Amino acid sequence: xxxxxxxxxxxxxxxxxxxxxxxxxxxxxxxxxxxxxxxxxxxxxxxxxxxxxxxxxxxxxxxxxxxxxxxxxxxxxxxxxxxxxxxxxxxxxxxxxxxxxxxxxx
Amino acid sequence: xxxxxxxxxxxxxxxxxxxxxxxxxxxxxxxxxxxxxxxxxxxxxxxxxxxxxxxxxxxxxxxxxxxxxxxxxxxxxxxxxxxxxxxxxxxxxxxxxxxxxxxxxxxxxxxxxxxxxxxxxxxxxxxxxxxxxxxxxxxxxxxxxxxxxxxxxxxxxxxxxxxxxxxxxxxxxxxxxxxxxxxxxxxxxxxxxxxxxxxxxxxxxxxxxxxxxxxxxxxxxxxxxxxxxxxxxxxxxxxxxxxxxxxxxxxxxxxxxxxxxxxxxxxxxxxxxxxxxxxxxxxxxxxxxxxxxxxxxxxxxxxxxxxxxxxxxxxxxxxxxxxxxxxxxxxxxxxxxxxxxxxxxxxxxxxxxxxxxxxxxxxxxxxxxxxxxxxxxxxxxxxxxxxxxxxxxxxx
Numbered sequence: 001x002x003x004x005x006x007x008x009x010x011x012x013x014x015x016x017x018x019x020x021x022x023x024x025x026x027x028x029x030x031x032x033x034x035x036x037x038x039x040x041x042x043x044x045x046x047x048x049x050x051x052x053x054x055x056x057x058x059x060x061x062x063x064x065x066x067x068x069x070x071x072x073x074x075x076x077x078x079x080x081x082x083x084x085x086x087x088x089x090x091x092x093x094x095x096x097x098x099x100x101x102x103x104x105x106x
Numbered sequence: 107x108x109x110x111x112x113x114x115x116x117x118x119x120x121x122x123x124x125x126x127x128x129x130x131x132x133x134x135x136x137x138x139x140x141x142x143x144x145x146x147x148x149x150x151x152x153x154x155x156x157x158x159x160x161x162x163x164x165x166x167x168x169x170x171x172x173x174x175x176x177x178x179x180x181x182x183x184x185x186x187x188x189x190x191x192x193x194x195x196x197x198x199x200x201x202x203x204x205x206x207x208x209x210x211x212x213x214x215x216x217x218x219x220x221x222x223x224x225x226x227x228x229x230x231x232x233x234x235x236x237x238x239x240x241x242x243x244x245x246x247x248x249x250x251x252x253x254x255x256x257x258x259x260x261x262x263x264x265x266x267x268x269x270x271x272x273x274x275x276x277x278x279x280x281x282x283x284x285x286x287x288x289x290x291x292x293x294x295x296x297x298x299x300x301x302x303x304x305x306x307x308x309x310x311x312x313x314x315x316x317x318x319x320x321x322x323x324x325x326x327x328x329x330x331x332x333x334x335x336x337x338x339x340x341x342x343x344x345x346x347x348x349x350x351x352x353x354x355x356x357x358x359x360x361x362x363x364x365x366x367x368x369x370x371x372x373x374x375x376x377x378x379x380x381x382x383x384x385x386x387x388x389x390x391x392x393x394x395x396x397x398x399x400x401x402x403x404x405x406x407x408x409x410x411x412x413x414x415x416x417x418x419x420x421x422x423x424x425x426x427x428x429x430x431x432x433x434x435x436x437x438x439x440x441x442x443x444x445x446x447x448x449x450x451x452x453x454x455x456x457x458x459x460x461x462x463x464x465x466x467x468x469x470x471x472x473x474x475x476x477x478x479x480x481x482x483x484x485x486x487x488x489x490x491x492x493x494x495x496x497x498x499x500x501x502x
Contacts, residue, residue, distance in 0.1 A: 046186035
């Protein structure tokens, strides 16, 4: 199991993720053309749309991604993650939105 | 292969796999990411560097029902897509049947073909399918360079196939080139050709496997060409490489991709009779892990075979232990070493630091491993004096 880093995200990296369209107040879902395969370290995501693979290297992140479809907002799904780890999981989720593996649900 | 590493340890980036990601992958996955599946040994060409020594169909090749049952197994394991090859897979009368069955079951197919059997009707049928990618093989930017390697008329047939795909509106197929000493100077021409067709260019490494065992010495790029190739690819991250040049990372900068030997960890090969090998370049008893028809099927071979378990254990750097670049190249390609007679824990024959050349000089030709599974139309074991169809000397 990878452990989340205790070090804060550097400012330039934080800027890179906050410029994406992710908004924790909105509802999301796994892209319908993305499949998740459980792996020892988390999951492997494959997009039949873009033909890209992504390694989700954290079990909490995988749980959040799976629960998005039934959560009224990303924030609610993220509530299940321990507080200390939540910002890191949120950043990873934002990245999945940017890369199209997760998309907004209307 | 384009892989994103989504780690909670920080913002993810498209990786040049280092550290923890590489470690995770080397320990193996629940199912392969990149599975090559050869459907037949039959081929309408006789390329001098054929990895699988293809030519004649093997009477034991899996039946349509067996191929479909393998698709079911792969779908159950969530193998997202397979790289279908051969031989020439389109020579199978049930090619479209199995192709469509795979796609319908969520197993995408990228298949490699010489294009010789793609006519306008088949091109339209292929264009109508989702989740099918096509790689057309071409090993020269003109017939004069291509045909001595792939056979008389093969350049024109590949170009005709590309025309049919374009006319049918297939979209972006892949133009797949194995870099040789003779075409290394044509990379810009290949890029222009791909651009003309709206195709993606894929450049891969020549391996001394199959009939390549006998043609590798005169076909593999020179050290200078290899250095130029590295720079050329670094400047073109959009050119696909199938992760096949990870040994070039020892120049100091790795190319996009996982940059590791995925044999038995991330990749494997199922051959036309159902035998499972560690990688597509290792069609030899030494690297055979089992058969999909065995009890437990492909999943048991992938998850439990002795060979794959061993490959997932941390390896020793062996003779490369004292080299400061071992972390970058990981000792290079296992199959390239094996088929050139080099020890598996020694340098790659094309080691960029030149350690391979010295090691190769000490190899006696008599000690090279025999080519297993030879399905060549002029099988050397049955006809040892057989001449190659097209002498490479015409290129000199």
